Amino acid sequence: MIVASIAPVLSALKTLLQYLLTAEVIPLFEVKVQVAALRRQFEDLRSSLSRAVLEGQNKPVVSKAMRVLYDCEDIIDTYKVRRRLRNPLLRLKILHEVANRIAEIRPMLAEAAQACSVPPQSSPSLPSSSSPPPSFPDILPNVCIGREDSVEEIVRALLEKPSSASSHVVSIFGIAGLGKTTLAKRVLSHPQVRSGFQRFAWACMSRGTTTRDLAAEILCSVSPDLTAEEVHGMEEKVIIDRLREVQLNTRCLVVLVDLRSEADWDRISRAFPLREGPSRLLVTTRNRTLSLHIDPIRLHDHWLRFLYEEESFDLLMRIINRPETEGLDTGMEDSARKLLKLCGGLPLAISTIGGILSRRSTLTDWEDVRKNIGQTLRHLNEGRTLCKVVLDQCYDELDPKLKPLLLYLGLFPQGAEITGKQLFHLWTTEKFYLPHKKLPNEGKLDSTLKLKPLVDSGIVQVEEDKPTKRIKSYRLNNFIRELCILKAREEDLLHVLDLRSSKEPVKVIASSGLKDCSKIQRLSVLLGRDAKRDSCLGNILKAKRALDLRTLFLFEEKPCEGRNWKQMGKLFKKCKHLRVLMIEGLESVEGSVPGSIGDLFQLRYLSFKNTQVECLPQSLRNLVSVKTLDLRVRCTPTSPAVILPDVLQKMKRLKHLYLPRHFTTTDDKRKLRFYHLKNLRNLKNFTSSKCKESDLAELTSLRKLTVICSVEELDWFSSFARDRKITFKHIPSH
Structure with a gap:
């Protein structure tokens, strides 16, 4: 039954x-x-x-x-x-x-x-031309049109006889793009200044420059009897004392360019005798309040005005290289003056429009430029400036090959110094499809090859290493960065979510253009000082299905309490398709990295640089596709070393590995193993006390190795490598 x-x-x-x-x-x-x-x-x-x-x-x-x-x-x-x-x-x-x-x-x-x-439909954009892409020159360093009165005023202030009422500090302030740096260069080359001072120094207050390096750079310039090796061998206090002594005994002129914050000045102020001695200090900044912070009593501050109409026209003629004797016909001059009204007397905008006009020689072409910008003006959103309209035109004229590379820089915070290696690793990870052309291989790197046209045109600014003249880092002008963010949003390439503003969370999301969070490809989040405002990320997590997010950048403005890794864990579970995850500078995040990060199987680039981490999870073993791994984390106040599991040998595709400076393994008796990392090219912060030395013999593709050890350990390490006959194909043996 x-x-x-x-x-x-x-x-x-x-x-x-x-x-x-x-x-x-x-x-x-x-x-x-x-x-x-x-x-x-x-x-x-x-x-x-x-x-x-x-x-x-x-x-x-x-x-x-x-x-x-x-x-x-x-x-x-x-x-x-x-x-x-x-x-x-x-x-x-x-x-x-x-x-x-x-x-x-x-x-x-x-x-x-x-x-x-299907062939593209005709658009009202500028007519195409068979000529090469235009150059957009920055303000010419030797051209100071409309600044003659400013030069004379600053020179008089610098050469004023020392007295109880005389100023030792002269400040040039104004918004970005007015030509503050150009004016400072002109003052420095003025004949009266060259004869009135004995020693000169020029220093840029770039982000990330240490007090010691900045003081050493200035000391080398004002003390020709000291070599760079001697200066760099001194302690910071000795360098500052020597620099102060030189300025007290010798008439020096020091120029500090792009001073950004009171903290930047406070850390270097000890090196300058502001109200003593014959020396003078010339500073350029965007904030007059910062100028007053330096010396509120005897400061001579100079506000850099916008150019007048005739000055703007003269500057434009110099930029397009039109001789005064040749001039312009009535129609072209009228068209040029109408264009200059859109620039508002801003030299940066004038130089940009000059680059566009320099490759057009007929009245029809100039009128097309003017009409196109005029049409754009009618559709401006509230708050957009005329300079941005001109920069829009600059972007449209760029080579299509450069556009995605330029827009990608908008993901980084304002004023960020971006290294060439970092850009190269990110670009290769992203696999930009437009145009269909591979980036240069890493042996011939560098991002300089790709960004050189943008650097030469002044769109991308660079920081150079003075002795070698090599580019150390790249950065964007604020106007250019805003343009990148706007253009990238229009083309649906990336979005930037700024949680530092005082707006309500809903308004922040709306103003960022995040209508459908599930369709975002690349997102950069700038976290504010209030951890409660991080709840804005909850709007992204409300998507019913997994997000299509491929790239996620998280940055922190200043440390704050209440931020923890659990919030990040929920985000990881939603972002299954992430290829790039950069969490940098989060100094106050509490707890350990959640194990859900191991579910990001497609991750290629992972960075926790300068982010506070207690422990890294065992699930890192699942990230077998990672090629760049930056674990240079910040240790917590309660733990002097981050806990790192011995799972890195599972990442067989790894090419660039940056270990923490201070770390310990999950099992103190075991050392980190690297024997499967045949593709590893760059290994930083290798230490024999925590890493297996014999595995170095297996790293046949290694090109750069950085070892942390004492002098005694270095001798032992050298003998160990010699006894084991460890050699590398791409690293010199000497």
């Missing part, structure tokens, strides 16, 4: 299993063929999209096609992850997911390919 009663149930189960086997499991073995076909379609669409962009295809078409490309790449990478899983049920689950996603994306691929093949 029992057998007879369950017979229909068994028959139904048999039928169901047969259906699942034929309809679900067997087709999964065809996924490999489907993925191969998807890869071919992926490459075809990428090539078509590159051609479409170069031909001036419409932005909505480009944006939609790029999103399809990103989805294709996610599917292909998910399939690659399947091969590394040991659990057969989990492998079948992922295969099923891949098969379903391929079926969904096929019609979108066909639609995107067809849209890219």
Whole structure:
């Protein structure tokens, strides 16, 4: 009876299993063929999209096609992850997911390919030209048109005879783009100044420069009898005392460019005898309050005004290299003056518009430029300045190959110093598809090759190492950065969420253009001083499905209480497709990195630089696709060393590894192992007390090795490497 009663149930189960086997499991073995076909379609669409962009295809078409490309790449990478899983049920689950996603994306691929093949419609933008992309020169260093009165006033203040009422500090202040640095250079080269002072020094108060390095740089300039090696061998206090002594006994002129905060001045102020001696200090800054902070009683401050109409016209003529004897015909001069009214007397805007006009020689071309900017003005949002309109025009004239690279810089905070290596690693990780051209390989790096046109034009500013003249870092002018953020939002490339403002969280989200959080590709979040305002991230977490976020930057303005890693853990669970995760400078975050970070299988770039971390999780072993790993974290006040699990050898694709300066392993008796890291090229902060020395012999691709050790350990390390015959193909043996 029992057998007879369950017979229909068994028959139904048999039928169901047969259906699942034929309809679900067997087709999964065809996924490999489907993925191969998807890869071919992926490459075809990428090539078509590159051609479409170069031909001036419409932005909505480009944006939609790029999103399809990103989805294709996610599917292909998910399939690659399947091969590394040991659990057969989990492998079948992922295969099923891949098969379903391929079926969904096929019609979108066909639609995107067809849209890219359609010739772009004509637009009201500027007419194309066969001539090369324009150059957008910065304000010429030897041209100070309209600043003659400013030069004379500052020179008089600097050369004033010492007295109880005379000023030892002269300040030039004004908004960005007015030419403060250009004016300071002109003053420094003035004949009366050259004859009135004996020693000169020029220093830039760039972000991240230490007090010691800044004082040493100035001391080398005003003390020709000291060599750079002698100065750098001194302690900080000795350098500052010597610098102060030189200024008291010798008539020196020191120029400090781009002073940004009271803290920057306070840390270097001890080196300057403000009301003693014959020396003088010339400072450029954007904030008059900061000038008054230096010397509120005897400060001579000079506000740099905007240029008048005729001065603007003269500057424009110099920039477009039009001789005064040749002049302009009436029509072109009228068009130029109308354009200059849009610049508002701002030299940066005038130099930008001059770069555009310098490659156009007819009245028709100049009128096209003016009309195009005029049309843009009618659609301005409240608060946008005329300078931004001119910079919009500058962006439209850029080579398409440079646009995504420039916009990407907008992800970094205002005033950030960005190194070339960091940019190179990020660009290669992102795999920019536009244009379809590989970045130079790392052996020939550098990002200088890509950013050189932008640097030469003054759009991107650089910080150079004076002895070698090599570029140390890049940064963006505030106006340029705002332009990058606006343009990137329009093209759906990236978004910036600034939580430092006083707006309500809902207004912050709305003003950032984050309408559909699930569709964001790249996001940079600037955290404020109030941890409660981090709840704005909750708006992103409300998405019903996993986010398409590929890049996430998190920065902190100043430390605050109440911020912890649990908030980050919820975000990690939503962002399954992350390829770049940069959490830098979070000095006050509490707790340990959550284990959910191990679910980010597709992660290629991970950085916790200068972020407070107690312990890193064992789940890091799952990040097998990571190529750049920066663990130079900040230790907590209660723990002098971060706890690091011995799982790094699982990351076989790792190329760049930056270890913490102070760390300990989960098991104190075990050392970190690296024997599987055959692709590792850069290893920093290697220490023999925590790392397995014999594994160095396995790192055959290593190009740069930084070891932390004492003098005794260095001798032992050298003998150890010699006895074990450890050699590297790419590192000199001497």
